[in-house]
Amino acid sequence: MQPELVIRETTQDDFCRVLHFIELVDGDFYPPLSQRGDGGIYERVRTSLATSNANYVVAEMTEPEPSDGLQGLVAMAGCTFKWQQEDDAYINFLATHPSYRKYGIAELLYRQLEEMLAEKGVNRVYLCTWSGNRAAMRFYEKLGFIVYSIVLNDRGNGINTLNYRKRLIAKQ
Ligand SMILES: CC(C)(COP(=O)(O)OP(=O)(O)OC[C@H]1O[C@@H](n2cnc3c(N)ncnc32)[C@H](O)[C@@H]1OP(=O)(O)O)[C@@H](O)C(=O)NCCC(=O)NCCS
Numbered sequence: 332m333q334p335e336l337v338i339r340e341t342t343q344d345d346f347c348r349v350l351h352f353i354e355l356v357d358g359d360f361y362p363p364l365s366q367r368g369d370g371g372i373y374e375r376v377r378t379s380l381a382t383s384n385a386n387y388v389v390a391e392m393t394e395p396e397p398s399d400g401l402q403g404l405v406a407m408a409g410c411t412f413k414w415q416q417e418d419d420a421y422i423n424f425l426a427t428h429p430s431y432r433k434y435g436i437a438e439l440l441y442r443q444l445e446e447m448l449a450e451k452g453v454n455r456v457y458l459c460t461w462s463g464n465r466a467a468m469r470f471y472e473k474l475g476f477i478v479y480s481i482v483l484n485d486r487g488n489g490i491n492t493l494n495y496r497k498r499l500i501a502k503q
Pocket residue numbers: 356359360406425426427428431432433434435436437438439459460461464465466467469470471473
């Protein structure tokens with residue numbers, strides 16, 4: 332059963348929780364985010380939270396366990412606005428806490444993020460995943476994303492990058 336959740340954008344005050352959440356799921360990415368040549372997780376979070384066009388949206392439990400170091404953070408999406416054009420956005424991160432997967436939480440989070448993007452005038456959303464990540468591929472396709480290009484062997488070991496996009500109807 333899905334816990335009672337609120338969905339909101341992060342602020343600088345969320346730095347440590349965002350960092351710890353990405354560290355928790357780092358190994359679920361291929362290659363892990365910590366091993367990508369962009370300064371590591373710390374730099375990724377620092378840059379995002381310091382940039383007005385990049386932010387995280389989190390789903391968190393309204394009543395977390397007091398012992399929970401993440402204070403109820405169960406899913407998170409990172410989004411860069413005005414990615415290539417004024418009216419597009421790129422989802423640079425999406426994950427659900429391993430203990431809360433397959434409860435519909437990422438779908439809830441994404442649907443709310445999409446509403447926020449449409450209200451900000453976004454017409455197209457981009458993201459990517461890698462071949463073999465069946466959960467993400469099914470997830471994005473269920474939500475209406477379409478593959479528009481495939482970069483063969485982009486991640487080595489025969490692993491391809493799948494680039495997806497979805498058109499939105501902006502509310503501005
Ligand atoms: C992909 C991910 C975010 C999905 O999160 P989630 O909260 O478990 O997803 P939801 O419960 O909202 O699932 C929504 C839909 O996604 C698809 N889906 C989710 N998990 C799936 C799985 N393990 N296998 C197949 N389809 C899956 C299904 O279509 C599902 O809808 P359905 O239950 O009606 O069939 C999660 O598996 C995750 O964090 N993976 C590791 C990080 C990652 O790969 N992120 C994406 C990188 S591009």
